[in-house]
Amino acid sequence: MPQPRILSGIQTTGTMHLGNYLGAIRNWVELQAEYDCFLFMADLHAITVPQDPKTLAENTLRLAATYIACGIDPDQSTIFVQSQLPEHSELAWLFNCITPINWLERMIQFKEKALKQGENVSVGLMDYPVLQAADILLYEPDLVPVGEDQKQHLELTRDIAGRLNHQFGKKKKPVLKVPEPLIRETGARVMSLTDGTKKMSKSDPSDQSRIDLTDTPQAITKKIKRAKTDLERGLEFDNPERPECNNLLGLYQLLSGQTKAAVAAECKDMGWGQFKPLLAETTVEALRPIQAKYTELMDDRTYLLSVLADGKAQAQAIATPTLNKVKTAMGFTLSA
Numbered sequence: 001m002p003q004p005r006i007l008s009g010i011q012t013t014g015t016m017h018l019g020n021y022l023g024a025i026r027n028w029v030e031l032q033a034e035y036d037c038f039l040f041m042a043d044l045h046a047i048t049v050p051q052d053p054k055t056l057a058e059n060t061l062r063l064a065a066t067y068i069a070c071g072i073d074p075d076q077s078t079i080f081v082q083s084q085l086p087e088h089s090e091l092a093w094l095f096n097c098i099t100p101i102n103w104l105e106r107m108i109q110f111k112e113k114a115l116k117q118g119e120n121v122s123v124g125l126m127d128y129p130v131l132q133a134a135d136i137l138l139y140e141p142d143l144v145p146v147g148e149d150q151k152q153h154l155e156l157t158r159d160i161a162g163r164l165n166h167q168f169g170k171k172k173k174p175v176l177k178v179p180e181p182l183i184r185e186t187g188a189r190v191m192s193l194t195d196g197t198k199k200m201s202k203s204d205p206s207d208q209s210r211i212d213l214t215d216t217p218q219a220i221t222k223k224i225k226r227a228k229t230d231l232e233r234g235l236e237f238d239n240p241e242r243p244e245c246n247n248l249l250g251l252y253q254l255l256s257g258q259t260k261a262a263v264a265a266e267c268k269d270m271g272w273g274q275f276k277p278l279l280a281e282t283t284v285e286a287l288r289p290i291q292a293k294y295t296e297l298m299d300d301r302t303y304l305l306s307v308l309a310d311g312k313a314q315a316q317a318i319a320t321p322t323l324n325k326v327k328t329a330m331g332f333t334l335s336a
Ligand code: TYM
Pocket: 007, 008, 009, 010, 011, 012, 019, 020, 021, 022, 023, 024, 042, 045, 131, 132, 135, 136, 144, 145, 146, 147, 148, 149, 150, 153, 187, 188, 189, 190, 191, 199, 200, 201
């Protein structure tokens, strides 16, 4: 029996933060023994906002090193670069022609990002979820593990697959498999350190709002020390009046590897002065081995490039036949 398949990716926009790690990569690491994992660097998605050509490729390599440093094993999982497989862009075009524009106008991330960019919104920014649907459906995965913020994009992916199957599939034989999202309860929404009601995000202008995986112990300690809190004594989960408290306790739970009940019991009588150094130390220790491995990998570019070359070949072996299947179903059947 072949293993069930997983597909997921992260944009190559700068350094990764704790939200990317706890909401996505950490889950992939746990799943890779049981699933056939396809994990990629979404560099074509990165250019939906302006990127410096001098750093684009370097950011891709850094993200590959981050995946491996966090525990993705290239012998078990396929790690590849989105732009190295033209199948992604080609399938996106085919999907463009069956996707109603109003499906894209509804996307929350588009509305938020478009608002920030004012006059300069590109067609690519709006079309982004269609490319994401192509990324996913090319590999016909069973599950797509992501954080909560990607839920709407996955619903769109399912809608596009459904429409394609309806328009071009045979009654009992759909063209493409429709995947399920996998969104864990813990870690699915890591919040900003400066506002517990906003998600931790690469695009937040304040560096204080997030902990990057490459932050030094001093920077981590300082950011946690300055993190927004409240005046209550005693720490608790799930109080809607205390979003920062819930977020920081959640981080402690995930990074210390304890259960929610154990953390609730340990912290219920603590004040912030006692809890913050504990969280800082736990974060520094959790990231220490990742950072050491990351530095080692970035010093061995030959190895990283060989992982990506292998990944490309493995990914293409799945992506090309899927693309051809869609093209045939849509009528691109001329041959010599
Ligand atoms: P991106 O690059 O914004 O984020 C990558 C992954 O990290 C998760 N994430 C979070 N999880 C919890 N809390 C947070 N604060 C947080 N911030 C980010 C995201 O949910 C995601 O799982 N469109 C995608 C990239 C993409 C993709 C795909 C993902 C392109 N094609 C196909 C899956 C499948 C994105 O921008 O993620």
